[in-house]
Amino acid sequence: MINITLPDGAVKQVEPGSTPLDVAKSISEGLARNVISAKFNDSIVESSTPLETDGALTLYTWNNDEGKKAFWHSSSHVIAQALEELYPGIKLTIGPAIENGFYYDVDFGEHTISEKDFPTIEKKALEIARGKHDFKMREVSKVDALAYYKKQNNTYKVELIDNLTDGEITFCDHSSFTDLCRGGHIPNTGIIKAIKILSVAGAYWRGDENNKQLTRVYGISFPKQKELTAYLELLEEAKKRDHRKLGKELELFTFSQKVGQGLPLWLPKGAALRERLEDFLKKAQKKAGYEMVVTPHIGQKELYVTSGHYAKYGEDSFQPIHTPKQDEEFLLKPMNCPHHCEIYNTSPFSYKDLPKRYAEFGTVYRYEQSGELHGLTRVRGFTQDDAHIFCTPDQLNSEFKNVIDLSLYVLGSLGFDNFTAQVSVRDLEKPEKYIGSVENWEKAEQAIIDAAEEKGLNYVVESGEAAFYGPKLDFMVKDALGRNWQLGTIQVDYNLPERFDLTYKGSDNELHRPVMIHRAPFGSLERFVALLLEHTGGNFPLWLIPQQAIVLPVSEKHEKYAEKVLNSLENHEIRALIDSRNETVGKKIREAELKKIPFMLIVGENEEAAETISVRKHGGDDLGSLNVDQFSDLVSKEINSTLKSF
Numbered sequence: 001m002i003n004i005t006l007p008d009g010a011v012k013q014v015e016p017g018s019t020p021l022d023v024a025k026s027i028s029e030g031l032a033r034n035v036i037s038a039k040f041n042d043s044i045v046e047s048s049t050p051l052e053t054d055g056a057l058t059l060y061t062w063n064n065d066e067g068k069k070a071f072w073h074s075s076s077h078v079i080a081q082a083l084e085e086l087y088p089g090i091k092l093t094i095g096p097a098i099e100n101g102f103y104y105d106v107d108f109g110e111h112t113i114s115e116k117d118f119p120t121i122e123k124k125a126l127e128i129a130r131g132k133h134d135f136k137m138r139e140v141s142k143v144d145a146l147a148y149y150k151k152q153n154n155t156y157k158v159e160l161i162d163n164l165t166d167g168e169i170t171f172c173d174h175s176s177f178t179d180l181c182r183g184g185h186i187p188n189t190g191i192i193k194a195i196k197i198l199s200v201a202g203a204y205w206r207g208d209e210n211n212k213q214l215t216r217v218y219g220i221s222f223p224k225q226k227e228l229t230a231y232l233e234l235l236e237e238a239k240k241r242d243h244r245k246l247g248k249e250l251e252l253f254t255f256s257q258k259v260g261q262g263l264p265l266w267l268p269k270g271a272a273l274r275e276r277l278e279d280f281l282k283k284a285q286k287k288a289g290y291e292m293v294v295t296p297h298i299g300q301k302e303l304y305v306t307s308g309h310y311a312k313y314g315e316d317s318f319q320p321i322h323t324p325k326q327d328e329e330f331l332l333k334p335m336n337c338p339h340h341c342e343i344y345n346t347s348p349f350s351y352k353d354l355p356k357r358y359a360e361f362g363t364v365y366r367y368e369q370s371g372e373l374h375g376l377t378r379v380r381g382f383t384q385d386d387a388h389i390f391c392t393p394d395q396l397n398s399e400f401k402n403v404i405d406l407s408l409y410v411l412g413s414l415g416f417d418n419f420t421a422q423v424s425v426r427d428l429e430k431p432e433k434y435i436g437s438v439e440n441w442e443k444a445e446q447a448i449i450d451a452a453e454e455k456g457l458n459y460v461v462e463s464g465e466a467a468f469y470g471p472k473l474d475f476m477v478k479d480a481l482g483r484n485w486q487l488g489t490i491q492v493d494y495n496l497p498e499r500f501d502l503t504y505k506g507s508d509n510e511l512h513r514p515v516m517i518h519r520a521p522f523g524s525l526e527r528f529v530a531l532l533l534e535h536t537g538g539n540f541p542l543w544l545i546p547q548q549a550i551v552l553p554v555s556e557k558h559e560k561y562a563e564k565v566l567n568s569l570e571n572h573e574i575r576a577l578i579d580s581r582n583e584t585v586g587k588k589i590r591e592a593e594l595k596k597i598p599f600m601l602i603v604g605e606n607e608e609a610a611e612t613i614s615v616r617k618h619g620g621d622d623l624g625s626l627n628v629d630q631f632s633d634l635v636s637k638e639i640n641s642t643l644k645s646f
């Protein structure tokens with residue numbers, strides 16, 4: 001018998017050669033019905049893989065990310081088969097699962113496909129799926145694998161196999177279809193009940209623009225038709241909330257080919273929004289003991305050689321700028337950290353001076369391939385709400401708690417109430433991967449976990465997810481459409497203090513290394529505004545929205561009174577404008593609705609006589625006639641309900 005350890009620590013004794021599915025059956029029939037994939041020790045296996053040794057087994061269902069991955073990866077095989085049958089002679093390359101669904105990169109040769117072909121492909125794929133074909137893995141020798149694809153003239157697969165080691169090459173068969181594959185499938189195609197091609201796009205072979213352009217076929221599949229329907233509805237809603245669309249409608253930002261791709265231009269309303277976000281955070285940071293610093297947009301190449309960024313990213317980033325005479329080399333600033341280290345280094349500190357907390361809204365530049373650029377979420381220039389805290393190892397716990405408080409304040413004030421935290425720690429079995437002393441790592445990991453615990457965070461600990469230079473805590477935020485975003489990383493760093501030779505004098509009069517914490521609650525203003533737009537659909541919290549109210553005079557006659565109202569609103573610090581165009585009130589209301597202005601203040605005969613305004617809320621609620629003081633109280637109340645004091 002062999003011993004199979006389950007995630008809860010329970011040990012099952014089974015015959016050698018038993019499969020994960022057998023183990024599931026020994027637990028319950030219900031589980032066995034739902035198991036679609038498994039992990040044995042550190043590798044993903046099929047639910048039909050015979051287990052021959054003792055080991056740790058995790059069973060996956062559709063409800064696990066790994067289960068979905070197996071489901072979607074298997075679906076990509078089915079789509080590939082459908083494509084091959086419909087378009088003979090095409091060349092398949094790679095087809096992995098992605099976060100939502102899968103893709104397959106295909107060289108279609110003389111064929112082209114477009115949206116009108118999708119239903120035919122989907123129909124064919126479903127037909128194949130209904131055949132309930134088992135996915136079967138088999139080992140192949142390198143010679144045989146190469147021969148198989150050379151016969152098909154498939155140079156892509158040949159290139160892939162050339163880079164594999166003989167003895168580690170496997171094929172996956174189902175129905176009459178064979179593909180080069182490492183494994184990780186669902187038991188059979190019959191589990192796939194709904195399949196949809198989402199889009200096609202160009203993609204270079206191996207992501208290299210010097211290579212041939214292939215067609216990337218994106219798809220998704222589900223175990224139930226109604227899950228697909230729900231997903232497509234969500235996609236529709238996401239389209240409506242696309243930050244690129246809303247950003248244009250709300251006149252927040254734009255891009256210009258002349259300025260350059262991936263370089264956002266903030267329009268006046270967007271700039272005002274940013275300013276408000278910055279002020280909001282600056283105010284809270286000041287209370288939390290941060291000091292603002294300002295550093296330049298470029299730095300000497302040497303600075304990033306010292307920090308290690310040059311060795312890591314130099315080749316794939318914007319290339320150095322050369323000065324005309326002495327040929328000095330400068331780089332566009334990819335991160336603010338090295339600059340802040342040099343600020344720390346300007347004066348000697350004792351342990352009594354720490355922590356030092358330097359904050360900067362620092363704009364950084366990173367090269368992204370043009371195909372990777374996406375609205376405000378993937379850009380080439382962006383502003384981080386960056387700060388670096390330099391402290392003693394003993395101060396880590398309290399500094400972490402402070403940063404968690406600040407992050408929770410930011411999330412709460414902006415309407416993100418659905419989030420979890422992930423604490424990323426070392427892989428204890430691979431100590432060689434990490435720099436810094438074991439003692440410091442233990443201290444830091446414990447400090448983070450204690451802080452998360454003391455702050456009552458809903459958190460998980462992920463071992464092996466820490467960076468080589470230190471453990472971290474990330475907030476994972478769920479937006480209104482249920483999508484996950486990583487927001488507000490808090491990262492411990494033992495590396496940069498070493499590289500920049502940062503020191504402080506301890507109580508023992510000796511020099512010690514401070515610990516550095518990188519943190520950015522928004523991440524970057526660009527990505528944050530994008531997320532906020534998609535989360536709120538453009539209905540920003542009242543304290544943040546560029547225009548809180550619009551005064552709508554019923555006719556020209558009431559324009560004077562409208563101006564008086566506006567004046568009075570300004571005195572109450574309410575951000576408002578007048579729509580004095582010669583249009584009907586009905587039309588003005590419709591446009592104000594589209595612009596998502598929270599309050600429409602209608603002024604006509606009666607209002608002017610009574611010195612009031614008729615208040616209509618975005619979405620249609622009629623709040624009746626109020627005077628400006630009453631309206632101002634209402635606005636303050638609503639603001640105070642989301643924007644708590646820090």
Ligand SMILES: [Zn+2]
Binds near residue numbers: 074172183184
């Ligand atoms: Zn596969």
Ligand SMILES: [Zn+2]
Binds near residue numbers: 519
């Ligand atoms: Zn940093």
